[in-house]
Amino acid sequence: MSxxxxxxxxxxxVNAALDQLCPxxxxxxxxxxRYSLLAGGKRLRPLLCxxxxxxxxxxxxxxxxxxxxxEMIHTFSLIHDDLPAMDDDDLRRGLPTCxxxxxxxxxxxxxxxxQALAFEIAxxxxxxxxxxxxxxxxxxxxxxxxxxxxxxxxxxxxxxxHKTGAFLRASVVAGALDASVAQQAALAHYGEKIGMAFQIVxxxxxxxxxxxxxxxxAGSDLKHDKATYPKLxxxxxxxxxxxxxxxxxxxxxxxxxxxxxxxREIARYIVxxxx
Amino acid sequence: MSxxxxxxxxxxxVNAALDQLCPxxxxxxxxxxRYSLLAGGKRLRPLLCxxxxxxxxxxxxxxxxxxxxxEMIHTFSLIHDDLPAMDDDDLRRGLPTCxxxxxxxxxxxxxxxxQALAFEIAxxxxxxxxxxxxxxxxxxxxxxxxxxxxxxxxxxxxxxxHKTGAFLRASVVAGALDASVAQQAALAHYGEKIGMAFQIVxxxxxxxxxxxxxxxxAGSDLKHDKATYPKLxxxxxxxxxxxxxxxxxxxxxxxxxxxxxxxREIARYIVxxxx
Numbered sequence: 134m135s136x137x138x139x140x141x142x143x144x145x146x147v148n149a150a151l152d153q154l155c156p157x158x159x160x161x162x163x164x165x166x167r168y169s170l171l172a173g174g175k176r177l178r179p180l181l182c183x184x185x186x187x188x189x190x191x192x193x194x195x196x197x198x199x200x201x202x203x204e205m206i207h208t209f210s211l212i213h214d215d216l217p218a219m220d221d222d223d224l225r226r227g228l229p230t231c232x233x234x235x236x237x238x239x240x241x242x243x244x245x246x247x248q249a250l251a252f253e254i255a256x257x258x259x260x261x262x263x264x265x266x267x268x269x270x271x272x273x274x275x276x277x278x279x280x281x282x283x284x285x286x287x288x289x290x291x292x293x294x295h296k297t298g299a300f301l302r303a304s305v306v307a308g309a310l311d312a313s314v315a316q317q318a319a320l321a322h323y324g325e326k327i328g329m330a331f332q333i334v335x336x337x338x339x340x341x342x343x344x345x346x347x348x349x350x351a352g353s354d355l356k357h358d359k360a361t362y363p364k365l366x367x368x369x370x371x372x373x374x375x376x377x378x379x380x381x382x383x384x385x386x387x388x389x390x391x392x393x394x395x396x397r398e399i400a401r402y403i404v405x406x407x408x
Numbered sequence: 409m410s411x412x413x414x415x416x417x418x419x420x421x422v423n424a425a426l427d428q429l430c431p432x433x434x435x436x437x438x439x440x441x442r443y444s445l446l447a448g449g450k451r452l453r454p455l456l457c458x459x460x461x462x463x464x465x466x467x468x469x470x471x472x473x474x475x476x477x478x479e480m481i482h483t484f485s486l487i488h489d490d491l492p493a494m495d496d497d498d499l500r501r502g503l504p505t506c507x508x509x510x511x512x513x514x515x516x517x518x519x520x521x522x523q524a525l526a527f528e529i530a531x532x533x534x535x536x537x538x539x540x541x542x543x544x545x546x547x548x549x550x551x552x553x554x555x556x557x558x559x560x561x562x563x564x565x566x567x568x569x570h571k572t573g574a575f576l577r578a579s580v581v582a583g584a585l586d587a588s589v590a591q592q593a594a595l596a597h598y599g600e601k602i603g604m605a606f607q608i609v610x611x612x613x614x615x616x617x618x619x620x621x622x623x624x625x626a627g628s629d630l631k632h633d634k635a636t637y638p639k640l641x642x643x644x645x646x647x648x649x650x651x652x653x654x655x656x657x658x659x660x661x662x663x664x665x666x667x668x669x670x671x672r673e674i675a676r677y678i679v680x681x682x683x
Contacts, residue, residue, distance in 0.1 A: 160546060160549065160550070161549060161553060162545060162546055162549040162550075209520075210520075213516055213517075213520060216516065218511075218512035218513045218516060219513050219516065236493075237493035238493045238494050238549075238552050239549060239552075241488055241491065241493060241494065241516065242488075242545045242548055242549050244520070245484075245485075245488060245519070245520075245523065245541075245545050246541075246542050246545035246546070248520065248523055248524070249523070249538045249539075249541035249542045249545065250538070250542060252527050252534050252537075252538040253534070253535055253538035253539060253542065256531075256534040256535050256538075259527050259528070259531040259534045260528055260531050262527075263524045263525070263527040263528035263531075264524075264528060266520075266521075266524035267521050267524045267525060267528065270437060270517045270520050270521035270524065271435060271437055271521070273517055274435065274436060274437040274513075274514060274517050275435070275437075277513050277514075278436060
């Protein structure tokens with residue numbers, strides 16, 4: 134089954150659970166939270182969590198709260214990253230960003246409240262989620278600090294590992310907290326590698342994509358004078374590195390049989406996607 | 409023992425634990441987190457937590473991580489509330505606010521990372537802390553929304569209950585998660601009442617205090633055209649309401665003996681403080 138077909142089975146359940154776990158309560162704060170949380174998006178992190186659960190013989194129902202917590206933390210980070218003081222982006226998932234729609238104050242608070250809600254709904258995952266969240270904040274700070282500076286490939290990899298890698302890795306591990314140590318180690322390794330591939334492809338798409346397909350402004354990295362893979366090693370080498378990371382991710386899954394097929398499809402999708 | 413004497417015993421341990429749990433790591437993000445976290449302050453929330461633990465026969469060591477988590481969440485909320493898009497305050501605890509010192513982007517991220525760190529260090533308290541944190545965000549959003557509007561006493565109480573009340577209540581309850589249901593209910597009731605007293609006195613001090621004593625700009629509520637107790641019911645009635653809330657808090661503690669003396673002293677301190 135392709136990633137698209139597999140994802141189409143699970144995504145409606147993720148969206149329904151997000152809607153239920155963050156219900157409207159009449160407050161403008163909750164409206165702003167729901168605006169960004171339910172704006173669509175690929176739901177990659179929840180799907181990684183569910184795919185990891187399948188790989189180790191669990192099912193979606195067991196990890197749905199954790200899957201939703203991951204998406205809440207991801208959305209919180211997007212809302213804050215888009216703020217004028219940060220990346221200053223007006224468009225996200227094809228819609229005006231949260232602060233454009235609701236003002237900066239409510240956007241900051243919506244992000245804060247989504248982080249809190251994530252912990253509330255998945256308390257068994259607190260330490261995993263909290264550590265990944267800290268890494269993400271660190272990566273965003275490093276990313277902002279590096280703007281306009283000369284950055285080596287090593288430094289770029291470090292920034293990416295913090296900013297997106299740690300959280301994608303945690304998304305995979307979150308689906309298999311009850312699995313054996315060997316399985317968890319394999320999944321963590323897979324998560325690291327697809328995290329790397331994901332960020333390289335993100336950098337590539339910022340150069341080769343267009344606003345309409347991406348749902349956000351292409352060329353944003355250039356505008357902020359950010360270090361990217363295409364800038365440091367060129368477009369062709371970037372594509373080769375993404376493929377190499379995908380291969381390593383697939384090797385990490387060799388201890389699993391057919392149950393890891395969704396994870397394999399996700400690795401392929403991450404490298405082949407155009408959005 | 410007076411609150412000051414009792415607090416002087418415990419505060420150094422709280423400060424040392426905060427320093428240890430949020431150690432310097434060379435990153436500017438961590439520096440900004442530590443700048444605000446270790447800037448002093450009354451440590452009222454950790455002390456409430458420790459006093460509640462004493463009341464039910466536990467000791468400081470058992471609740472120190474939770475006490476520190478409370479202070480981290482409190483500090484995160486102060487950093488974000490001080491931002492230009494929110495209350496736009498330049499001075500906090502007698503020092504430049506985090507965004508004045510480190511810029512807005514790092515201040516937003518320092519707040520985010522302090523919230524995450526709080527959950528990481530006190531995972532057994534996740535649900536309690538997360539709910540209180542959500543209420544605090546809601547209260548801050550309601551407070552901003554009410555600026556410049558006509559607000560009734562009932563609406564003001566609702567805003568305060570969310571913005572500061574829920575978190576002070578959680579600070580008390582956090583110290584006694586293993587206590588009996590009756591003890592927890594009494595402590596929750598106490599926490600609600602001192603939360604109310606605290607906010608009334610905060611409103612009073614914004615009128616009667618001065619910048620140097622408060623460590624932040626007096627008259628800030630007036631500047632933002634905020635509804636306050638003195639504005640709605642006058643200064644004398646505000647003081648009477650604060651005393652009444654203190655009395656109710658003390659009544660709630662009647663099921664405890666001498667072990668609750670620190671909690672009683674804190675109730676008195678909250679109403680009599682001038683900072």
